[in-house]
Amino acid sequence: MTNALTRLLETRDWLLADGATGTNLFNMGLMSGDAPELWNADEPAKIRALYDGAVNAGSDLFLTNSFGGNASRLKLHDAQNRVLELNRISAEIAREAADASGRDIVVAGSVGPTGDIMEPVGTLSHARAVEMFEEAGRGLLDGGADVLWVETISAEEEMRAAAEAFANLDAPWCGTMSFDTAGRTMMGVTSTRLAEFMATLPKPPLAFGANCGTGASDLLRTMLGMADAAGEGANLIAKGNAGIPKYVDGHIHYDGTPELMADYAVLARDCGAKIIGGCCGTMPDHLRHMRAALEDTPRGPRPTLETIVEKLGDFSSASDGTGEDANAAPRRERRRRRA
Numbered sequence: 001m002t003n004a005l006t007r008l009l010e011t012r013d014w015l016l017a018d019g020a021t022g023t024n025l026f027n028m029g030l031m032s033g034d035a036p037e038l039w040n041a042d043e044p045a046k047i048r049a050l051y052d053g054a055v056n057a058g059s060d061l062f063l064t065n066s067f068g069g070n071a072s073r074l075k076l077h078d079a080q081n082r083v084l085e086l087n088r089i090s091a092e093i094a095r096e097a098a099d100a101s102g103r104d105i106v107v108a109g110s111v112g113p114t115g116d117i118m119e120p121v122g123t124l125s126h127a128r129a130v131e132m133f134e135e136a137g138r139g140l141l142d143g144g145a146d147v148l149w150v151e152t153i154s155a156e157e158e159m160r161a162a163a164e165a166f167a168n169l170d171a172p173w174c175g176t177m178s179f180d181t182a183g184r185t186m187m188g189v190t191s192t193r194l195a196e197f198m199a200t201l202p203k204p205p206l207a208f209g210a211n212c213g214t215g216a217s218d219l220l221r222t223m224l225g226m227a228d229a230a231g232e233g234a235n236l237i238a239k240g241n242a243g244i245p246k247y248v249d250g251h252i253h254y255d256g257t258p259e260l261m262a263d264y265a266v267l268a269r270d271c272g273a274k275i276i277g278g279c280c281g282t283m284p285d286h287l288r289h290m291r292a293a294l295e296d297t298p299r300g301p302r303p304t305l306e307t308i309v310e311k312l313g314d315f316s317s318a319s320d321g322t323g324e325d326a327n328a329a330p331r332r333e334r335r336r337r338r339a
Helices: 004-011 022-027 036-042 044-057 071-077 080-099 126-142 156-168 191-200 216-230 258-271 284-296 305-312
Strands: 061-063 106-111 147-153 173-177 207-212 236-240 245-248 251-254 273-278
Touching: 004 106, 022 036, 022 044, 036 044, 036 080, 044 061, 044 080, 044 284, 061 080, 071 080, 071 126, 080 106, 080 126, 106 126, 126 147, 126 156, 147 156, 147 207, 156 173, 156 191, 173 236, 191 207, 191 216, 207 216, 207 273, 216 236, 216 258, 216 305, 236 258, 258 273, 258 284, 258 305, 273 284
Parallel strands: 061 106, 106 147, 147 173, 173 207, 207 236, 236 273
Antiparallel strands: 245 251
C-alpha cells in the first residue's frame, strides 16, 4: 500500500516524530484527571497550537490528541458515545496543521490502550477490543489521518486486537509498546519478543518499536535488542521520555535537557531506529535540538551499552530482560551532560 509514511520511509534515512501530548497540554491549562480528547471540541485553538509546536520544531510526523479516544477510557468522562466525533476532530485539526506547513508531514492517528485487561487474565474480550479499536481508528481516518498509531501497549493480546481492527479498516498502521518493567512491558513482553510477534501478524505494521517507559537510556537498550531481533531493513520507532520524572513544586518535571535529547536522538538512529521522537516531557525545544543533531551529526557505529550510559546516564535495571550476561547493564553514577 502506497501512503504518506511509506513514501517518506523509502526516501529518508530518518524521520523526526513529535514529543509529548500530555506535558504540553498541561502547560496550556489542562487539569489532572481531565480528558485531553474533550479539548478537541472545546479548545481547538490549543490543540492546533500543540500540533504547530511539533511542526514548527521540524517534526516529519506527529500524533493526534486521541490517545484516550476509545469507548472504555471516554466512559470515565461520560463521553463513550463521542469516540467518532472527538477522534475525527483531532485528525481534522492535525490535517490542517500538516497541510499548512508546506512540507510532507505525516498525521499519525494516536490510539492508546483501552485501559482494560484482556481475557483470560481480565474481562475484556478480543471481539470487544477489536470493536473499540476499530471505532477509534475509523474516526481518525475520517478526519484525515495518514496512518493509525497504537502506542503504550503492554500485552500481545491487545496489540493483536488493534492489528485486526486496523486490518478491518484496511489502514496502514504502526505500533509501539512501553518497556517499563526492568526492560519488559508490564505484561512481560521483551523487545526481542515484540519483533518476533509483529512478524506473525497477518497485516504487519509499517513500523514498530518502543515509547515512554522509564528514561532515554533504558529505551535505547531496548532498541538494541529489538534491532537484533528484527534484522536489517526493519523500520523501528524510538520515542523515549525526556529524562526521568521528578515531583517539583507540585508538578511532574522531566529532567532531560534539550542537549541530552539531542544526544539521545543521534544514538537512537545509530541503534537502528528510523522514526525518532520523544514521549513524556518532550517539548518543542527538545525537538529542535533533536532535529539539528540528526541533521548535523554523521551516522556513527552501533552504540555500546557503555556509550549509552556515558552520554545519557545509567540504566534503571541490571538487564533488559532478554538475556543474562549479554544484555546486563553497566552501572555508573547518573549524570547529565551539558545540563
